[in-house]
Amino acid sequence: MPERRARRDLHPGAWWVWAIGLAVAAGRTFDVVLLGLVIGVASLVVVARRPVAPWAMSFRLYLWLGAVVIVIRLLFGVLLGGASTGTVILDLPQVPLPSWADGVRLLGPVTWESLQRSFAVGLQLAALIICVGAANSLANPRRLLKSLPPALYEVGAAVVVALTLFPQLAESIGRVRRARRLRGDTGRSVRALRSVVIPVMEDALERSMRLAASMDARGYGRRGAASRRTRTLSGALLLLGLMGVCVGVYATADLTAPRLLAAPMLAVGFGIAGVGFWLSGRTVGHTRYRPDPWLGWEWFTALCGLAAASAFFVSYDLDAVTLAGLVVAALPALLTPEPTSPYAALRTPAPVRTGEGVAA
Structure with a gap:
C-alpha cells in the first residue's frame, strides 16, 4: 500500500x-440506533476525506433531503392512521371512507408504536439517501465519467447527469449566494428566494448542456458497431439481470421475504447483467488518457463497505457483529490517504535561483 501521508485521490469506483x-x-435493519x-x-468519512471542490459540498443537501423524508414519513403515518392497539398519544377523529377503500384508514387514533415504526422506516430511507450523497461527495463525477465501462457509453450521458445533479446544484447554489453577498443582497423574503432559484436552475441547465456537448464530442451516446442480433441479446x-437485482434488493430489504430471493x-x-455488459462492451472501441489506478487503498476502501454489508447479513440487531461492521466501514476516514488539495502548490515554496543553478 502507498504511504499513509501521501495525498492521493482514490478511484471514484472505490467510494461508490x-x-x-x-x-x-x-x-x-430498522433499528434506530444502527441507522x-x-x-x-x-x-x-465525508468530513474526513471530502476533497476541496465545489461539487463535494453537496452532502449538506442530502442531509436536508433525508430530514425531509423522515418528516414526510411521519406525516403519512399520522394521516393514514396508526395501529389499532397501543399507547394512544393523539386521538384524532377518523374520516369515513367508501366501501371500495376498505382497509385504508384516514386519521384516527395515533399510537406511540405507529410513530416509532414510521420514524424507523423514514430513517432507513434517509440513511439510503445519505449513503448515495456520501458517494457523490467523495467521488469526482468527471473522473467517474472517465471510468465508466464501455457498455455504458451509449447511456453514459444519462448516467452521469443523474449522478451529478445534486453536486451541480450545490455548486450553483454556492456560486449564486456568493454573488448575492458581493452585491450586498442579504434578503430572505419570498422575492429573494425567487432571485436565487431562477439563477441556480439556469446555471445548472447551462452546465448540463456543456457537459452533454463535451460528452458528445468524446463519442458518448453513439451506437456501437454491433449487429442487431448482438444488440438484442445484450x-x-x-x-433480465437488472430485474433479478431489483428482486434481490427488495427481498434483502424485506426481512419477511424468502431468503432464496435475497442473496x-x-x-x-449481477451475473446475468455482467454477461450483458461484457457483450455490449465488446463492440465499443475506446481509449483512456491517464486512467485512474486501482491500487491497495482502493481495495481496502471497497472491502470496508462490503464488510459492513456482510455484517448486517449475519445479524441486523444491535450486537457485536453489526457494531464491528460499522467500525470497519469507518476505517477509510482514518487510514486512507487524504485527497489532494488544489492549494498544495501555493503552499510549496518556489525554488530560489542562484548563479550556480537552482537551490531548494
Whole structure:
C-alpha cells in the first residue's frame, strides 16, 4: 500500500462500492440506533476525506433531503392512521371512507408504536439517501465519467447527469449566494428566494448542456458497431439481470421475504447483467488518457463497505457483529490517504535561483 501521508485521490469506483455496501447495511435493519450509526459513519468519512471542490459540498443537501423524508414519513403515518392497539398519544377523529377503500384508514387514533415504526422506516430511507450523497461527495463525477465501462457509453450521458445533479446544484447554489453577498443582497423574503432559484436552475441547465456537448464530442451516446442480433441479446441480458437485482434488493430489504430471493437472486442478477455488459462492451472501441489506478487503498476502501454489508447479513440487531461492521466501514476516514488539495502548490515554496543553478 502507498504511504499513509501521501495525498492521493482514490478511484471514484472505490467510494461508490463503499457507499453501496453501507447502503445495503442500512437496508437490512430498522433499528434506530444502527441507522443513526450508519448515518454517522457516512458523515464521518465525508468530513474526513471530502476533497476541496465545489461539487463535494453537496452532502449538506442530502442531509436536508433525508430530514425531509423522515418528516414526510411521519406525516403519512399520522394521516393514514396508526395501529389499532397501543399507547394512544393523539386521538384524532377518523374520516369515513367508501366501501371500495376498505382497509385504508384516514386519521384516527395515533399510537406511540405507529410513530416509532414510521420514524424507523423514514430513517432507513434517509440513511439510503445519505449513503448515495456520501458517494457523490467523495467521488469526482468527471473522473467517474472517465471510468465508466464501455457498455455504458451509449447511456453514459444519462448516467452521469443523474449522478451529478445534486453536486451541480450545490455548486450553483454556492456560486449564486456568493454573488448575492458581493452585491450586498442579504434578503430572505419570498422575492429573494425567487432571485436565487431562477439563477441556480439556469446555471445548472447551462452546465448540463456543456457537459452533454463535451460528452458528445468524446463519442458518448453513439451506437456501437454491433449487429442487431448482438444488440438484442445484450439488451435482453441486461434487462433480465437488472430485474433479478431489483428482486434481490427488495427481498434483502424485506426481512419477511424468502431468503432464496435475497442473496442468491442478487448473485444471479449481477451475473446475468455482467454477461450483458461484457457483450455490449465488446463492440465499443475506446481509449483512456491517464486512467485512474486501482491500487491497495482502493481495495481496502471497497472491502470496508462490503464488510459492513456482510455484517448486517449475519445479524441486523444491535450486537457485536453489526457494531464491528460499522467500525470497519469507518476505517477509510482514518487510514486512507487524504485527497489532494488544489492549494498544495501555493503552499510549496518556489525554488530560489542562484548563479550556480537552482537551490531548494
